[in-house]
Amino acid sequence: MREIAPNVFVETEYHGANVAFIVTGAGVILVDAPMLPKQARHWLKEIQKRTDEPVRYIINTDHHRAHIVGNQHFPGAHVIAHENAWKEIRSYGDSFRTRLLNMYRDRMPDAVAEWEKDLRIVKPHITFTSRSVLFKGDKEIHLIAVGGHTPATSVVYLPRERVLFAGDVVVTNRPPFLSQGNTKEWLEALTYLRKLRYDILIPGHGELTGKEATQKMSEYLRMVRRRVRTAYQSGLSKGDTARSLAHLVRFWPIPPFEKPKADRRFKSGLGRVWNEIRTEELAKSRTKAKATGKD
Ligand SMILES: [Zn+2]
Incomplete structure (x- = not known):
């Protein structure tokens, strides 16, 4: 203490x-x-x-x-x-x-x-x-x-x-x-x-x-978002995105107690980010469609 x-x-x-x-x-x-x-x-x-x-x-x-x-x-x-x-x-x-x-x-x-x-x-x-x-x-x-x-x-x-x-x-x-x-x-x-x-x-x-720790977190989250967005844009499903980016968990140390569940947990986290990115991308394409007068 x-x-x-x-x-x-x-x-x-x-x-x-x-x-x-x-x-x-x-x-x-x-x-x-x-x-x-x-x-x-x-x-x-x-x-x-x-x-x-x-x-x-x-x-x-x-x-x-x-x-x-x-x-x-x-x-x-x-x-x-x-x-x-x-x-x-x-x-x-x-x-x-x-x-x-x-x-x-x-x-x-x-x-x-x-x-x-x-x-x-x-x-x-x-x-x-x-x-x-x-x-x-x-x-x-x-x-x-x-x-x-x-x-x-x-x-x-x-x-x-x-x-x-x-x-x-x-x-x-x-x-x-x-x-x-x-x-x-x-x-x-x-x-x-x-x-x-x-x-x-x-x-x-x-x-x-x-x-400085806030900076490291920001860099990591930006990197994860970037990688998930690329996967989404290239047509990968949520599951495939999570599998293909599962190694990004290795950026961090994993305490022994967390080890058995760390990979599964991280993949579920990537799924969450994929949902978020999909929502962002769909909103973007809707705005674009409006701007060009198409529906
Ligand atoms: Zn918490």
Whole structure:
């Protein structure tokens, strides 16, 4: 764990997403929550070592399990997330639970044993749609919806501390998860993040970095879009496009836990991008047809 600014603590070593806590003087605010029960309890102990203020809020940067499954370990805290995250999380029922248990059964049997006894999905109590600012104690915490990675994706910006929690808009140690994304919006989000003023960028997954990481993400997304567009224009189907570009996942390191599903996941992401490009291309040809008077 590192104190990256006064009273702003970050952990990048837990399983799942990066997490942080901010001691405001009027309560503690978490950015996402460790997903494994043991690590969530460890996190709470770390917090209690440093302050006796209660955990008041948990900000979830999106609705994916790595960010939200740990909410249940901080009872009394109100969860804040984008309205679209609430819409997703409220539908997490048996199939979400079964998928989670199956995915972790072999590799994290302790966590699965605990989840089998007690898995409570805590939905957001407070939602926002474009932005919201928490003025709490001596901290000013900006929640900004940027989308791109998912329609719920938000970043957390501390202008005074010059710190940005980028959520999964930026990842550094694994391929970006494209399957619920919109790459055009994602590129716009990255352009926007380059305009904010900060020295430390905390990616959703991976080591602490700086603004340069947004550049690398943008280059990668632009490259994927270019390659998918070429495939689409040459008449490749969605499946063939995904198969022919599957190697682009190798641009990123793949954490051991992600290995078994990385290829399948990436191909499904490419399918998503193919749909997006098709929509763009069809819109383009409609505009062209209108301009030339043809139908
Ligand atoms: Zn995510």
